[in-house]
Amino acid sequence: MLSALVKEGKLPAVDQRLPEKPTVVEVPEIGQYGGDWRRAYKGPGDRWGPTKLMEERVVKWSQQPGGPLKLKPGYISSYSVSEDSREFTFTLLKGLKWSDGQPVTTEDVRFWYEDVFLNKAILANIDQTLAPGGKPMQLEIVDEQTFKVKFDQPYVYFLEILAKDSTGDPSLDRPSFLFPKHYLKQFNNKYASEDELKAAAAKFGVAKWTDLWGSKGAATAWWQNPDLPVITAWKIEKPAPSDVVTMVRNPYYYAVDQAGNQLPYIDRISHRLFSDQEAFNLMIVQGQVDMQMRYVEPQDFTFYKENEKKGNYAVHRWTQAQTWSLVPNLNMKDEALRGLFEKSDFRQALSIGIDRETINELIFSGLAEARQASPVTGSPNYDAELEKHWAEYDPKKANALLDKVGLDKRDSEGFRLRPDGKRVQIVVEMQHANGPKTMEIIAANYKDIGIELLPRIIDRTQWDANRDNNSFQMQWYPFDRLSVVAADPRIMMGNDSYAHQYYLWYSTKGSSGIEPPADHPIRRVFTDWDKASKALNREQADAALNDLIKTFVTEGWVIGVVGESPALSIVKTNFKNFPDNLIEDDITRGIGLGATQQMWMKQ
């Protein structure tokens, strides 16, 4: 595709497009160029599906199949961290270019920092990950290639956070310190006049110029704007709302394989719109999907397997860094039930009262494992003991524990009675497809220990809102981010999960939320995170973080059921260099960990 353009003189030769010393990717097998990789997407809200195929960061996670996770440099030639973890130095690849051929320099970094990041009109509030202790990061430009990021306090986990969230808003691919100044300055109030900004907004059909920015921004979201220069391996060609959204390779991408061939191998990626799971499954078995992980569901595993030959594909698996869990609400309004959940024995009874093996066999085709909500195999925080904490099936012991906490009176149907004489009932809300069948099994298990579980299927929006509004008792919840916990420990600290109000109290320094009782163990979780985020070195930080994880798991606030469930992918037989057995997590950026740039299609 590109060599034709070079012949026509529309594109410089490849050695002029690559940096002086391009990043070398050791690919499993040297590939062929070309091909149109077909996948499916769910509509405009599915921006992250296509985005995660090709995100760029200063540092990215990488993993050999089954091995540990490691950080490796992205579009930079080197990085270093100061002794006291306050200063991070990055050097851009010399000769790195935007997808329109313009050079990438530290001027682009300066533009991002001064004119966007600190520009109140565009970014009203700075994400706390880039402002530890409330003071925003400082930038020092050393030369055309090198820049330094500095903080007032030590920031041990900064690189892990960069590998996940990069530099956050505004924009969809989280620009990772870089914005193409030569293109974007026309939409920036420091460079363009008010009339020019008005005209630009009108041209993109938005109400005001600030709408051009942000993750849905008409101009700065790569997903929307084909003119936006990028450094990713592909760039958008036909954006939504077209029925087929296409992306085309970036001729200036900075990486090569070990033989010196420029990556990516694949010319084009097409995303077909669908809205119903069955419609997507039909696409798969008809062989209309070349490679996809997103939306490929474990509960349809047998269906995919049966049709492998017919559709010319194979099902591959990674492991999801999540545990499907029952998350009780420690801030719930029902005081009697809340009182029960605050008792460790009661939580233990609920946990060991679940027959996890049966759930794994029936719901997950035996592909997952019975475990607790704790870091997964391959995570730097993995601990075999925590993984099995309260995960055995022992209804007898569960009954004894429940008698011990004073629930020894039962009604005529054999359900236990609360101190106030009501039956012990727990309403569990769910919105995922695997919920109803799983709850059938758990409800039967709980009946054996005298507790009535009442499953409720609700809409996803409602399911989310109930956690915000503190109006749920228990939810069936994919407890994720169990790979590199340091990059995002928030749900372990109760945020958006088992103690949202306590977390709010902590994160807003007491201005909203609910203050936990003085002797509540969740306070240890909060102080551990404070310790970890202020630690002077990695050892101290890791020790505090592992304490946090240990407290979270041994307290058993969240009842993990089955985890390390498979992340399945459909891979066509002619689709090569797809790595197996990696970790799938938001922290490691989903499919991005598999380096899509190295994948190719046999013609």
Next chain:
Amino acid sequence: MLSYIGRRLLWAIPTLIFVSFISFVIIQLPPGDFVTAYAAQLRNSGDYITEAQEAALRAEWGLNDPLLVQYWRWISNIIFYGDFGRSLEWNSAVSDLIWERLGLTLAISTLSMVFTWLIAIPVGVYSATRQYSVFDYVFTVFGFLGKGVPDFLLALILMWMTFVWLNMDVGGLVSPQFEGQPWDLAKFGNMLTHIWIPLVVLATGGAAGLIRVMRANMLDELRKPYVETAYAQGFGERTVVWRYPVRVALNPFISTVGWALPALFSGDVITAVVLNLPTTGPLLLQALKMQDMYLAGSFILILSVFTVIGTVLSDILLALSDPRIRFS
């Protein structure tokens, strides 16, 4: 006749105003708003927005304004500029999203209606003239089955059977290689191999009901004295049946012409979702779920316009075919 038509058209205006307002209100009735739904969607894909960002978005999209103000902003732009606003979710003009899909929806609904009638009228007439015959029972059983099996289930079964036994490419309206391509003969031919499934599915459900209506009406008519008179005059059965009773029995068909489109929009959304058709149904459903009120509201408004126009057309047709209507 003209004054009758004029009256019908005048009535349409307040009806539309009322419908547009009610639909706009109903879309916003569920707790939360678009930003809540959007934040939930982000969260599901592992992205967070803070409370402050949510508040900023609400202000930006004017979601904090009173409902009447929001309604007026939307409807005045439609009336004065023909601008349906922007879909918050798709981030593009509503009109860009709607028209292409609307065309396809209209095409499918018209075709399925014709198909329905082609099944229902002959079968209904046959069942009435040969009451309690073997075929009458057979058709009745099939009719009830068609009515009883949910459309989406039938769609799934048909797709599955087509895929397994005929090895045909199913789902969507055209095969992947034609998607996003301009229309030509090859693409049209490819569409025909896809479109029969939705047509069959939609027609069976509709036909079942209409067969019963047709049969009952025919039975009423066939017992009337004028039929006997006609036979006494020596006319053959075919002439008698088709010339008079059938015309009268068609009344309910004519009066429901106008509902064919809304039925396809609303009743058959699930079928369209399952079949992955690029029609308006799936888009409307998603817009309602997300409380994307400009998109959903515009859909419902356009739908209502079509319904009102369809009803007026039905009324006119009825008035033409049945003088009693004009004067009542």
